[in-house]
Amino acid sequence: MGIRSWEVRGSEHRLTSPNGLTTASPPPPTLSHPRRLYLWALERERALESTMISAFLVLAVGTCLATSLVPEKEKDPKYWRDQAQQTLKNALRLQNLNTNVAKNIIMFLGDGMGVSTVTAARILKGQLHHNPGEETRLEMDKFPHVALSKTYNTNAQVPDSAGTATAYLCGVKANEGTVGVSAATQRSQCNTTRGNEVTSILRWAKDSGKSVGIVTTTRVNHATPSATYAHSADRDWYSDNEMPPEALSQGCKDIAYQLMHNIRDIEVILGGGRKYMFPKNTTDVEYEQDEKARGTRLDGLNLIDIWKSFKPRHKHSHYVWNRTELLALKPSTVDYLLGLFEPGDMQYELNRNNGTDPSLSEMVEIAIKILSKNPRGFFLLVEGGRIDHGHHEGKAKQALHEAVEMDLAIGQAGAMTSLEDTLTVVTADHSHVFTFGGYTPRGNSIFGLAPMVSDTDKKPFTAILYGNGPGYKVVGGERENVSMVDYAHNNYQAQSAVPLRHETHGGEDVAVFAKGPMAHLLHGVHEQNYIPHVMAYAACIGANRDHCASANSSGSPSPGPLLLLLALLPLGILF
Numbered sequence: 001m002g003i004r005s006w007e008v009r010g011s012e013h014r015l016t017s018p019n020g021l022t023t024a025s026p027p028p029p030t031l032s033h034p035r036r037l038y039l040w041a042l043e044r045e046r047a048l049e050s051t052m053i054s055a056f057l058v059l060a061v062g063t064c065l066a067t068s069l070v071p072e073k074e075k076d077p078k079y080w081r082d083q084a085q086q087t088l089k090n091a092l093r094l095q096n097l098n099t100n101v102a103k104n105i106i107m108f109l110g111d112g113m114g115v116s117t118v119t120a121a122r123i124l125k126g127q128l129h130h131n132p133g134e135e136t137r138l139e140m141d142k143f144p145h146v147a148l149s150k151t152y153n154t155n156a157q158v159p160d161s162a163g164t165a166t167a168y169l170c171g172v173k174a175n176e177g178t179v180g181v182s183a184a185t186q187r188s189q190c191n192t193t194r195g196n197e198v199t200s201i202l203r204w205a206k207d208s209g210k211s212v213g214i215v216t217t218t219r220v221n222h223a224t225p226s227a228t229y230a231h232s233a234d235r236d237w238y239s240d241n242e243m244p245p246e247a248l249s250q251g252c253k254d255i256a257y258q259l260m261h262n263i264r265d266i267e268v269i270l271g272g273g274r275k276y277m278f279p280k281n282t283t284d285v286e287y288e289q290d291e292k293a294r295g296t297r298l299d300g301l302n303l304i305d306i307w308k309s310f311k312p313r314h315k316h317s318h319y320v321w322n323r324t325e326l327l328a329l330k331p332s333t334v335d336y337l338l339g340l341f342e343p344g345d346m347q348y349e350l351n352r353n354n355g356t357d358p359s360l361s362e363m364v365e366i367a368i369k370i371l372s373k374n375p376r377g378f379f380l381l382v383e384g385g386r387i388d389h390g391h392h393e394g395k396a397k398q399a400l401h402e403a404v405e406m407d408l409a410i411g412q413a414g415a416m417t418s419l420e421d422t423l424t425v426v427t428a429d430h431s432h433v434f435t436f437g438g439y440t441p442r443g444n445s446i447f448g449l450a451p452m453v454s455d456t457d458k459k460p461f462t463a464i465l466y467g468n469g470p471g472y473k474v475v476g477g478e479r480e481n482v483s484m485v486d487y488a489h490n491n492y493q494a495q496s497a498v499p500l501r502h503e504t505h506g507g508e509d510v511a512v513f514a515k516g517p518m519a520h521l522l523h524g525v526h527e528q529n530y531i532p533h534v535m536a537y538a539a540c541i542g543a544n545r546d547h548c549a550s551a552n553s554s555g556s557p558s559p560g561p562l563l564l565l566l567a568l569l570p571l572g573i574l575f
Protein backbone atom coordinates (compact mmCIF):
# COMPACT_ATOMS: atom_id res chain seq x y z
CA MET A 1 0.00 0.00 0.00
CA GLY A 2 1.99 2.92 -1.26
CA ILE A 3 -0.57 5.68 -1.00
CA ARG A 4 0.39 8.31 1.51
CA SER A 5 -2.03 11.08 0.71
CA TRP A 6 -5.65 10.35 0.33
CA GLU A 7 -8.79 11.56 1.96
CA VAL A 8 -12.28 10.33 2.38
CA ARG A 9 -14.99 12.88 2.70
CA GLY A 10 -18.37 12.45 4.21
CA SER A 11 -19.94 13.61 7.44
CA GLU A 12 -17.10 14.67 9.70
CA HIS A 13 -15.22 11.41 9.48
CA ARG A 14 -12.44 12.11 7.07
CA LEU A 15 -9.47 9.97 6.52
CA THR A 16 -6.14 11.40 5.64
CA SER A 17 -2.61 10.22 5.70
CA PRO A 18 -0.16 13.01 5.02
CA ASN A 19 3.44 11.81 5.05
CA GLY A 20 2.38 8.36 6.17
CA LEU A 21 2.26 9.60 9.73
CA THR A 22 -1.33 9.07 10.62
CA THR A 23 -0.90 6.06 12.76
CA ALA A 24 0.29 5.76 16.28
CA SER A 25 3.22 3.35 16.36
CA PRO A 26 5.97 2.23 18.67
CA PRO A 27 8.81 4.69 19.18
CA PRO A 28 11.82 4.15 16.92
CA PRO A 29 14.67 2.21 18.46
CA THR A 30 18.09 3.81 18.64
CA LEU A 31 19.80 4.11 15.28
CA SER A 32 22.76 2.01 16.47
CA HIS A 33 20.62 -1.09 16.07
CA PRO A 34 19.81 -1.35 12.35
CA ARG A 35 18.10 -4.72 12.68
CA ARG A 36 15.73 -3.45 15.31
CA LEU A 37 15.21 -0.32 13.28
CA TYR A 38 14.25 -2.46 10.30
CA LEU A 39 11.80 -4.48 12.38
CA TRP A 40 10.38 -1.31 13.81
CA ALA A 41 9.88 0.12 10.34
CA LEU A 42 8.19 -3.07 9.23
CA GLU A 43 5.91 -3.10 12.22
CA ARG A 44 5.12 0.53 11.71
CA GLU A 45 4.27 -0.04 8.06
CA ARG A 46 1.96 -2.89 8.98
CA ALA A 47 0.35 -0.82 11.69
CA LEU A 48 -0.19 1.97 9.23
CA GLU A 49 -1.79 -0.30 6.67
CA SER A 50 -4.06 -2.07 9.09
CA THR A 51 -5.05 1.25 10.59
CA MET A 52 -5.85 2.67 7.20
CA ILE A 53 -7.81 -0.34 6.15
CA SER A 54 -9.81 -0.61 9.33
CA ALA A 55 -10.31 3.12 9.44
CA PHE A 56 -11.52 2.96 5.90
CA LEU A 57 -13.95 0.22 6.72
CA VAL A 58 -15.18 1.97 9.81
CA LEU A 59 -15.27 5.51 8.63
CA ALA A 60 -15.25 5.74 4.87
CA VAL A 61 -18.33 7.41 3.56
CA GLY A 62 -18.71 9.25 0.28
CA THR A 63 -16.20 9.84 -2.45
CA CYS A 64 -12.44 10.12 -2.52
CA LEU A 65 -11.36 13.60 -3.51
CA ALA A 66 -7.78 14.34 -2.61
CA THR A 67 -8.05 18.12 -2.92
CA SER A 68 -11.63 18.81 -1.86
CA LEU A 69 -10.71 19.91 1.64
CA VAL A 70 -8.57 22.75 0.36
CA PRO A 71 -10.40 26.05 -0.25
CA GLU A 72 -9.98 27.00 -3.91
CA LYS A 73 -8.14 30.29 -3.25
CA GLU A 74 -5.54 28.54 -1.11
CA LYS A 75 -4.31 26.54 -4.09
CA ASP A 76 -2.88 29.70 -5.60
CA PRO A 77 0.54 30.54 -4.11
CA LYS A 78 -0.29 34.19 -4.66
CA TYR A 79 -2.92 33.92 -1.94
CA TRP A 80 -0.34 32.92 0.67
CA ARG A 81 2.29 35.38 -0.58
CA ASP A 82 -0.15 38.29 -0.53
CA GLN A 83 -1.39 37.30 2.87
CA ALA A 84 2.14 37.11 4.25
CA GLN A 85 3.17 40.39 2.62
CA GLN A 86 0.19 42.16 4.13
CA THR A 87 1.11 40.74 7.53
CA LEU A 88 4.66 41.95 7.01
CA LYS A 89 3.43 45.42 6.13
CA ASN A 90 1.40 45.52 9.33
CA ALA A 91 4.38 44.27 11.33
CA LEU A 92 6.66 46.97 9.91
CA ARG A 93 4.21 49.60 11.09
CA LEU A 94 4.81 48.40 14.63
CA GLN A 95 8.24 50.00 14.49
CA ASN A 96 6.42 53.21 15.31
CA LEU A 97 5.81 52.36 18.92
CA ASN A 98 2.63 53.48 20.60
CA THR A 99 4.04 55.25 23.66
CA ASN A 100 0.89 57.15 24.48
CA VAL A 101 -0.37 57.23 28.01
CA ALA A 102 -3.10 54.64 28.42
CA LYS A 103 -6.13 56.48 29.67
CA ASN A 104 -8.02 53.20 29.88
CA ILE A 105 -6.91 49.67 30.70
CA ILE A 106 -9.00 46.63 29.90
CA MET A 107 -7.82 43.23 31.03
CA PHE A 108 -9.51 40.11 29.69
CA LEU A 109 -8.74 37.02 31.69
CA GLY A 110 -9.73 33.68 30.26
CA ASP A 111 -9.66 31.41 33.28
CA GLY A 112 -7.87 28.24 32.20
CA MET A 113 -7.51 29.49 28.62
CA GLY A 114 -4.27 27.79 27.66
CA VAL A 115 -2.90 28.01 24.14
CA SER A 116 -4.54 24.74 23.07
CA THR A 117 -7.87 26.19 24.20
CA VAL A 118 -7.25 29.36 22.19
CA THR A 119 -6.52 27.37 19.04
CA ALA A 120 -9.52 25.09 19.49
CA ALA A 121 -11.78 28.09 20.22
CA ARG A 122 -10.53 29.72 17.03
CA ILE A 123 -11.47 26.66 14.99
CA LEU A 124 -14.84 26.48 16.74
CA LYS A 125 -15.53 30.13 16.02
CA GLY A 126 -14.76 29.61 12.34
CA GLN A 127 -16.91 26.49 12.20
CA LEU A 128 -19.81 28.32 13.82
CA HIS A 129 -19.58 30.59 10.76
CA HIS A 130 -19.53 27.55 8.46
CA ASN A 131 -15.85 27.88 7.60
CA PRO A 132 -13.21 25.16 7.94
CA GLY A 133 -12.06 27.08 11.04
CA GLU A 134 -8.27 26.88 11.16
CA GLU A 135 -7.84 30.08 9.12
CA THR A 136 -10.19 32.07 11.33
CA ARG A 137 -8.83 35.00 13.30
CA LEU A 138 -10.03 35.45 16.81
CA GLU A 139 -10.28 39.00 18.07
CA MET A 140 -7.32 38.26 20.32
CA ASP A 141 -5.38 36.94 17.30
CA LYS A 142 -5.50 40.46 15.85
CA PHE A 143 -3.57 41.94 18.77
CA PRO A 144 -0.11 42.96 17.52
CA HIS A 145 1.94 42.03 20.58
CA VAL A 146 2.12 38.60 22.17
CA ALA A 147 4.13 37.28 25.09
CA LEU A 148 4.28 34.16 27.18
CA SER A 149 3.49 34.20 30.86
CA LYS A 150 5.07 31.81 33.36
CA THR A 151 2.21 30.88 35.61
CA TYR A 152 3.67 28.92 38.51
CA ASN A 153 2.74 29.98 42.04
CA THR A 154 5.42 30.55 44.69
CA ASN A 155 4.64 27.12 46.15
CA ALA A 156 3.18 25.33 43.11
CA GLN A 157 4.56 24.25 39.75
CA VAL A 158 1.03 23.89 38.41
CA PRO A 159 -0.82 26.91 39.75
CA ASP A 160 -4.36 27.77 40.79
CA SER A 161 -6.48 30.79 39.93
CA ALA A 162 -5.98 32.59 43.24
CA GLY A 163 -2.20 32.72 43.38
CA THR A 164 -2.09 33.61 39.70
CA ALA A 165 -4.71 36.36 40.08
CA THR A 166 -2.53 37.90 42.77
CA ALA A 167 0.35 37.83 40.27
CA TYR A 168 -1.35 39.39 37.23
CA LEU A 169 -3.44 41.88 39.25
CA CYS A 170 -1.22 42.80 42.21
CA GLY A 171 2.17 42.31 40.56
CA VAL A 172 3.44 39.90 43.21
CA LYS A 173 3.63 36.10 42.98
CA ALA A 174 1.89 34.29 45.82
CA ASN A 175 0.95 30.89 47.18
CA GLU A 176 -1.80 28.85 45.59
CA GLY A 177 -5.21 29.40 47.14
CA THR A 178 -4.43 32.89 48.45
CA VAL A 179 -5.66 36.22 47.04
CA GLY A 180 -4.29 39.71 47.49
CA VAL A 181 -1.55 38.65 49.87
CA SER A 182 2.15 37.94 49.44
CA ALA A 183 3.81 34.53 49.67
CA ALA A 184 4.37 35.20 53.37
CA THR A 185 0.71 34.28 53.85
CA GLN A 186 -0.05 30.58 54.13
CA ARG A 187 -3.28 29.24 52.76
CA SER A 188 -6.12 29.09 55.29
CA GLN A 189 -3.92 30.59 58.02
CA CYS A 190 -5.82 33.73 58.89
CA ASN A 191 -3.12 34.90 61.30
CA THR A 192 -0.56 35.04 58.47
CA THR A 193 -2.59 37.65 56.58
CA ARG A 194 -2.01 40.91 58.45
CA GLY A 195 0.89 42.92 57.15
CA ASN A 196 1.17 40.78 54.02
CA GLU A 197 -1.62 42.42 52.00
CA VAL A 198 -0.74 43.53 48.48
CA THR A 199 -2.87 45.94 46.45
CA SER A 200 -4.09 45.51 42.90
CA ILE A 201 -4.05 47.56 39.75
CA LEU A 202 -7.76 48.18 40.32
CA ARG A 203 -6.85 49.99 43.53
CA TRP A 204 -4.01 51.89 41.85
CA ALA A 205 -6.41 53.00 39.12
CA LYS A 206 -9.00 54.06 41.67
CA ASP A 207 -6.42 55.99 43.66
CA SER A 208 -5.50 57.99 40.59
CA GLY A 209 -9.05 59.02 39.88
CA LYS A 210 -10.08 56.46 37.31
CA SER A 211 -13.35 54.55 37.31
CA VAL A 212 -13.00 50.82 37.89
CA GLY A 213 -15.06 47.75 37.10
CA ILE A 214 -15.22 43.98 37.44
CA VAL A 215 -17.17 41.79 35.04
CA THR A 216 -17.13 38.01 35.39
CA THR A 217 -19.12 34.91 34.52
CA THR A 218 -18.26 33.40 37.91
CA ARG A 219 -19.21 34.59 41.36
CA VAL A 220 -17.96 38.14 41.88
CA ASN A 221 -16.16 36.85 44.97
CA HIS A 222 -14.43 34.06 43.05
CA ALA A 223 -10.63 33.79 42.87
CA THR A 224 -9.99 35.98 39.83
CA PRO A 225 -12.06 39.07 40.63
CA SER A 226 -11.36 38.84 44.36
CA ALA A 227 -7.67 39.61 43.90
CA THR A 228 -8.65 43.10 42.73
CA TYR A 229 -10.19 44.07 46.07
CA ALA A 230 -9.67 41.38 48.73
CA HIS A 231 -6.86 40.08 50.90
CA SER A 232 -7.67 36.56 51.93
CA ALA A 233 -5.59 33.63 53.10
CA ASP A 234 -8.14 31.38 51.43
CA ARG A 235 -9.93 31.82 48.12
CA ASP A 236 -12.80 29.64 49.36
CA TRP A 237 -13.86 32.08 52.08
CA TYR A 238 -16.72 33.31 49.88
CA SER A 239 -18.84 34.31 52.89
CA ASP A 240 -18.39 33.82 56.62
CA ASN A 241 -20.34 30.57 56.24
CA GLU A 242 -17.36 29.04 54.43
CA MET A 243 -14.79 30.16 57.00
CA PRO A 244 -13.43 28.07 59.88
CA PRO A 245 -14.35 29.42 63.36
CA GLU A 246 -10.68 29.99 64.05
CA ALA A 247 -10.31 32.39 61.11
CA LEU A 248 -13.45 34.26 62.18
CA SER A 249 -12.24 34.58 65.74
CA GLN A 250 -8.89 35.87 64.50
CA GLY A 251 -10.73 38.66 62.73
CA CYS A 252 -10.43 37.65 59.08
CA LYS A 253 -13.28 38.80 56.86
CA ASP A 254 -14.91 36.82 54.08
CA ILE A 255 -14.42 37.86 50.47
CA ALA A 256 -18.00 39.05 49.81
CA TYR A 257 -17.73 41.31 52.87
CA GLN A 258 -14.43 42.65 51.57
CA LEU A 259 -15.96 43.33 48.15
CA MET A 260 -18.40 45.74 49.71
CA HIS A 261 -16.08 47.29 52.29
CA ASN A 262 -12.48 47.43 51.04
CA ILE A 263 -12.98 49.66 47.99
CA ARG A 264 -16.40 51.20 48.43
CA ASP A 265 -16.66 53.04 45.15
CA ILE A 266 -16.07 50.37 42.52
CA GLU A 267 -18.31 51.68 39.75
CA VAL A 268 -19.27 48.40 38.09
CA ILE A 269 -19.58 44.91 39.57
CA LEU A 270 -21.26 42.32 37.33
CA GLY A 271 -21.39 38.56 37.65
CA GLY A 272 -22.89 35.88 39.89
CA GLY A 273 -22.78 35.23 43.63
CA ARG A 274 -26.07 36.54 45.07
CA LYS A 275 -26.29 33.98 47.85
CA TYR A 276 -23.16 35.22 49.59
CA MET A 277 -24.70 38.67 50.00
CA PHE A 278 -27.76 37.70 52.06
CA PRO A 279 -28.38 36.34 55.58
CA LYS A 280 -28.49 32.58 55.91
CA ASN A 281 -31.62 30.95 54.50
CA THR A 282 -32.85 34.09 52.72
CA THR A 283 -34.95 32.85 49.78
CA ASP A 284 -33.36 33.59 46.40
CA VAL A 285 -35.29 35.99 44.18
CA GLU A 286 -35.00 33.71 41.13
CA TYR A 287 -34.92 30.20 42.56
CA GLU A 288 -37.44 30.38 45.37
CA GLN A 289 -37.68 26.63 45.84
CA ASP A 290 -33.97 25.90 45.67
CA GLU A 291 -32.44 25.55 49.11
CA LYS A 292 -28.92 25.67 47.74
CA ALA A 293 -29.66 29.10 46.30
CA ARG A 294 -30.51 30.58 49.67
CA GLY A 295 -28.46 33.19 51.48
CA THR A 296 -25.37 31.95 53.31
CA ARG A 297 -24.29 34.72 55.67
CA LEU A 298 -23.96 33.86 59.35
CA ASP A 299 -23.44 37.50 60.37
CA GLY A 300 -26.94 38.39 59.21
CA LEU A 301 -25.72 41.17 56.96
CA ASN A 302 -27.46 42.17 53.75
CA LEU A 303 -24.48 43.23 51.67
CA ILE A 304 -26.65 44.67 48.91
CA ASP A 305 -28.11 47.15 51.38
CA ILE A 306 -24.63 47.91 52.67
CA TRP A 307 -23.43 48.47 49.10
CA LYS A 308 -26.27 50.94 48.54
CA SER A 309 -25.66 52.73 51.83
CA PHE A 310 -22.05 53.47 50.91
CA LYS A 311 -23.01 55.36 47.76
CA PRO A 312 -23.39 59.16 47.89
CA ARG A 313 -27.03 60.21 47.88
CA HIS A 314 -26.69 62.45 44.86
CA LYS A 315 -25.27 59.60 42.75
CA HIS A 316 -27.31 57.01 40.88
CA SER A 317 -26.59 53.50 42.04
CA HIS A 318 -28.49 50.50 40.71
CA TYR A 319 -28.66 46.91 41.85
CA VAL A 320 -30.07 44.50 39.24
CA TRP A 321 -30.43 40.73 39.26
CA ASN A 322 -31.63 39.90 35.75
CA ARG A 323 -30.92 40.71 32.14
CA THR A 324 -34.14 42.66 31.56
CA GLU A 325 -33.34 45.06 34.38
CA LEU A 326 -29.77 45.37 33.16
CA LEU A 327 -30.68 46.18 29.57
CA ALA A 328 -33.35 48.65 30.70
CA LEU A 329 -30.73 50.83 32.37
CA LYS A 330 -29.57 54.00 30.72
CA PRO A 331 -25.79 53.88 31.25
CA SER A 332 -25.57 57.66 30.91
CA THR A 333 -27.55 58.00 34.13
CA VAL A 334 -25.83 55.21 36.08
CA ASP A 335 -22.95 56.05 38.40
CA TYR A 336 -22.68 52.72 40.23
CA LEU A 337 -23.90 49.35 39.05
CA LEU A 338 -24.08 46.06 40.92
CA GLY A 339 -25.52 43.16 38.95
CA LEU A 340 -25.72 39.66 40.43
CA PHE A 341 -27.44 37.31 38.02
CA GLU A 342 -27.13 33.95 39.73
CA PRO A 343 -26.84 32.68 43.32
CA GLY A 344 -23.45 31.16 42.45
CA ASP A 345 -21.57 31.21 39.16
CA MET A 346 -23.42 32.31 36.05
CA GLN A 347 -24.69 29.67 33.64
CA TYR A 348 -22.52 28.38 30.83
CA GLU A 349 -23.09 30.41 27.68
CA LEU A 350 -24.54 27.32 25.96
CA ASN A 351 -27.11 26.92 28.76
CA ARG A 352 -27.77 30.62 29.31
CA ASN A 353 -31.36 31.76 29.81
CA ASN A 354 -31.58 34.82 27.61
CA GLY A 355 -34.47 36.13 29.67
CA THR A 356 -32.69 36.27 32.99
CA ASP A 357 -28.97 36.19 32.27
CA PRO A 358 -26.94 38.63 30.19
CA SER A 359 -24.08 37.40 28.02
CA LEU A 360 -20.52 38.39 28.80
CA SER A 361 -20.53 40.72 25.78
CA GLU A 362 -23.66 42.47 27.02
CA MET A 363 -22.14 42.98 30.44
CA VAL A 364 -18.94 44.33 28.93
CA GLU A 365 -20.82 46.77 26.71
CA ILE A 366 -22.73 48.26 29.62
CA ALA A 367 -19.66 48.33 31.84
CA ILE A 368 -17.63 50.29 29.29
CA LYS A 369 -20.50 52.72 28.70
CA ILE A 370 -20.64 53.50 32.41
CA LEU A 371 -16.89 53.56 33.05
CA SER A 372 -15.95 55.62 30.01
CA LYS A 373 -17.91 58.59 31.30
CA ASN A 374 -14.96 59.37 33.54
CA PRO A 375 -12.67 61.84 31.71
CA ARG A 376 -9.71 60.36 33.59
CA GLY A 377 -10.39 56.93 32.14
CA PHE A 378 -10.97 53.52 33.65
CA PHE A 379 -9.66 50.09 34.56
CA LEU A 380 -11.88 47.13 33.74
CA LEU A 381 -11.26 43.47 34.53
CA VAL A 382 -13.31 41.07 32.42
CA GLU A 383 -13.18 37.40 33.25
CA GLY A 384 -14.32 34.55 31.05
CA GLY A 385 -14.38 32.53 34.20
CA ARG A 386 -16.07 29.34 33.17
CA ILE A 387 -13.68 28.17 30.48
CA ASP A 388 -11.94 26.69 33.49
CA HIS A 389 -15.08 25.03 34.80
CA GLY A 390 -15.90 23.42 31.47
CA HIS A 391 -12.43 21.90 31.39
CA HIS A 392 -12.55 20.73 35.01
CA GLU A 393 -15.73 18.86 34.14
CA GLY A 394 -14.10 17.43 31.03
CA LYS A 395 -16.75 19.22 28.96
CA ALA A 396 -14.63 20.68 26.22
CA LYS A 397 -17.62 21.97 24.27
CA GLN A 398 -18.77 24.08 27.21
CA ALA A 399 -15.25 25.36 27.78
CA LEU A 400 -14.70 26.30 24.14
CA HIS A 401 -18.03 28.08 23.79
CA GLU A 402 -17.10 30.10 26.88
CA ALA A 403 -13.83 31.05 25.18
CA VAL A 404 -15.63 32.03 21.97
CA GLU A 405 -18.02 34.20 23.98
CA MET A 406 -15.10 35.93 25.67
CA ASP A 407 -13.62 36.58 22.26
CA LEU A 408 -16.88 38.24 21.21
CA ALA A 409 -16.61 40.43 24.29
CA ILE A 410 -13.05 41.35 23.30
CA GLY A 411 -14.40 42.46 19.92
CA GLN A 412 -17.15 44.41 21.64
CA ALA A 413 -14.62 46.26 23.81
CA GLY A 414 -12.39 46.90 20.80
CA ALA A 415 -15.27 48.50 18.91
CA MET A 416 -15.97 50.85 21.83
CA THR A 417 -12.41 51.99 22.53
CA SER A 418 -9.40 53.37 20.68
CA LEU A 419 -5.87 52.03 20.28
CA GLU A 420 -4.72 55.59 20.90
CA ASP A 421 -5.70 55.67 24.55
CA THR A 422 -6.72 52.17 25.61
CA LEU A 423 -4.36 49.36 26.54
CA THR A 424 -6.08 46.00 26.21
CA VAL A 425 -4.47 42.84 27.53
CA VAL A 426 -5.88 39.35 27.03
CA THR A 427 -4.38 36.46 28.93
CA ALA A 428 -5.07 33.39 31.03
CA ASP A 429 -4.19 32.54 34.59
CA HIS A 430 -3.12 28.99 33.74
CA SER A 431 -3.68 26.22 31.25
CA HIS A 432 -5.43 22.85 31.42
CA VAL A 433 -4.44 19.31 30.44
CA PHE A 434 -6.61 19.79 27.37
CA THR A 435 -5.30 18.78 23.98
CA PHE A 436 -6.43 18.07 20.45
CA GLY A 437 -4.67 16.12 17.77
CA GLY A 438 -4.83 12.88 15.84
CA TYR A 439 -3.94 14.14 12.32
CA THR A 440 -7.43 15.46 11.76
CA PRO A 441 -7.92 16.84 8.25
CA ARG A 442 -8.64 20.46 7.45
CA GLY A 443 -12.10 21.52 8.59
CA ASN A 444 -12.67 18.46 10.78
CA SER A 445 -15.28 19.29 13.39
CA ILE A 446 -13.34 20.41 16.43
CA PHE A 447 -15.53 18.01 18.40
CA GLY A 448 -15.09 15.23 15.84
CA LEU A 449 -13.12 12.04 15.57
CA ALA A 450 -9.56 11.56 14.49
CA PRO A 451 -9.55 10.00 11.00
CA MET A 452 -8.36 6.60 12.14
CA VAL A 453 -8.81 4.03 14.83
CA SER A 454 -6.20 3.25 17.41
CA ASP A 455 -3.75 0.66 16.11
CA THR A 456 -3.70 -0.74 19.60
CA ASP A 457 -7.26 -1.10 20.81
CA LYS A 458 -8.79 -0.74 17.32
CA LYS A 459 -11.27 1.87 18.49
CA PRO A 460 -11.89 5.38 17.19
CA PHE A 461 -10.98 8.41 19.29
CA THR A 462 -11.98 12.05 19.43
CA ALA A 463 -9.44 14.69 18.46
CA ILE A 464 -10.04 16.42 21.81
CA LEU A 465 -8.66 14.56 24.80
CA TYR A 466 -7.64 15.33 28.37
CA GLY A 467 -4.55 14.17 30.21
CA ASN A 468 -6.73 13.45 33.22
CA GLY A 469 -10.32 14.00 34.29
CA PRO A 470 -13.80 12.54 34.57
CA GLY A 471 -13.96 11.35 30.94
CA TYR A 472 -11.84 8.28 31.64
CA LYS A 473 -14.11 5.42 30.76
CA VAL A 474 -13.54 1.70 30.64
CA VAL A 475 -16.37 -0.52 29.43
CA GLY A 476 -16.00 -4.27 29.80
CA GLY A 477 -12.31 -3.90 30.53
CA GLU A 478 -11.67 -1.79 27.44
CA ARG A 479 -11.61 1.88 26.49
CA GLU A 480 -15.10 3.02 25.63
CA ASN A 481 -15.95 3.01 21.94
CA VAL A 482 -16.78 6.66 21.29
CA SER A 483 -18.64 5.91 18.09
CA MET A 484 -21.37 4.51 20.37
CA VAL A 485 -21.83 7.81 22.22
CA ASP A 486 -22.83 11.35 21.27
CA TYR A 487 -19.41 12.92 21.45
CA ALA A 488 -20.71 16.19 19.99
CA HIS A 489 -23.14 16.69 22.90
CA ASN A 490 -22.79 19.91 24.91
CA ASN A 491 -21.97 17.93 28.04
CA TYR A 492 -19.91 15.13 26.51
CA GLN A 493 -16.87 14.46 28.65
CA ALA A 494 -13.87 13.83 26.45
CA GLN A 495 -11.76 10.80 27.26
CA SER A 496 -8.81 11.18 29.58
CA ALA A 497 -5.74 9.09 30.29
CA VAL A 498 -6.17 9.12 34.06
CA PRO A 499 -9.46 9.01 35.97
CA LEU A 500 -10.06 12.07 38.13
CA ARG A 501 -13.35 13.56 39.23
CA HIS A 502 -12.04 17.00 38.31
CA GLU A 503 -9.64 17.48 35.45
CA THR A 504 -6.58 19.49 36.52
CA HIS A 505 -4.87 22.66 35.46
CA GLY A 506 -1.86 22.48 33.16
CA GLY A 507 1.54 23.88 34.01
CA GLU A 508 2.81 25.26 30.72
CA ASP A 509 3.05 28.96 29.87
CA VAL A 510 0.00 30.86 28.67
CA ALA A 511 -0.20 33.58 26.02
CA VAL A 512 -0.53 37.30 26.68
CA PHE A 513 -2.03 39.34 23.84
CA ALA A 514 -1.71 43.12 24.01
CA LYS A 515 -2.69 46.17 22.00
CA GLY A 516 -2.65 49.90 22.62
CA PRO A 517 -0.23 52.16 24.49
CA MET A 518 2.94 50.37 25.64
CA ALA A 519 1.61 47.00 24.51
CA HIS A 520 5.07 46.29 23.07
CA LEU A 521 6.39 45.92 26.63
CA LEU A 522 4.69 42.53 26.62
CA HIS A 523 7.13 40.94 24.23
CA GLY A 524 8.88 37.83 25.50
CA VAL A 525 8.73 35.15 28.15
CA HIS A 526 7.71 36.92 31.34
CA GLU A 527 6.89 36.07 34.89
CA GLN A 528 3.12 36.47 35.26
CA ASN A 529 3.46 39.19 37.90
CA TYR A 530 5.14 41.45 35.32
CA ILE A 531 1.83 42.07 33.57
CA PRO A 532 0.23 44.64 35.94
CA HIS A 533 3.54 46.49 36.16
CA VAL A 534 3.32 47.07 32.40
CA MET A 535 -0.35 48.08 32.55
CA ALA A 536 0.32 50.53 35.39
CA TYR A 537 3.39 51.97 33.65
CA ALA A 538 1.37 52.49 30.48
CA ALA A 539 -1.38 54.29 32.37
CA CYS A 540 0.92 56.30 34.64
CA ILE A 541 -0.61 54.82 37.76
CA GLY A 542 0.92 52.82 40.57
CA ALA A 543 4.51 53.15 41.74
CA ASN A 544 6.57 53.62 38.57
CA ARG A 545 5.60 57.05 37.22
CA ASP A 546 8.87 58.88 36.69
CA HIS A 547 8.39 58.77 32.94
CA CYS A 548 4.98 60.37 33.18
CA ALA A 549 6.02 63.98 33.67
CA SER A 550 7.09 64.25 30.04
CA ALA A 551 4.25 62.11 28.76
CA ASN A 552 1.25 63.66 27.15
CA SER A 553 -2.01 62.33 28.45
CA SER A 554 -4.01 63.71 25.54
CA GLY A 555 -3.06 60.75 23.43
CA SER A 556 -0.18 61.96 21.26
CA PRO A 557 3.18 60.24 21.65
CA SER A 558 5.52 61.64 24.27
CA PRO A 559 8.64 63.21 22.74
CA GLY A 560 11.07 61.42 25.03
CA PRO A 561 14.01 63.14 26.78
CA LEU A 562 16.43 62.97 23.82
CA LEU A 563 14.00 64.50 21.35
CA LEU A 564 13.22 67.24 23.84
CA LEU A 565 16.93 67.98 24.22
CA LEU A 566 17.42 68.21 20.46
CA ALA A 567 14.44 70.53 20.14
CA LEU A 568 15.78 72.86 22.81
CA LEU A 569 19.37 73.00 21.53
CA PRO A 570 18.91 75.58 18.77
CA LEU A 571 17.23 77.93 21.22
CA GLY A 572 20.25 77.92 23.45
CA ILE A 573 17.96 77.40 26.37
CA LEU A 574 20.17 74.82 27.93
CA PHE A 575 23.30 76.97 27.94
Ligand SMILES: [Zn+2]
Nearest residue numbers: 112161388392
Ligand atom coordinates in the same frame (compact mmCIF):
# COMPACT_ATOMS: atom_id res chain seq x y z
ZN1 LIG B 1 -9.53 25.81 37.77
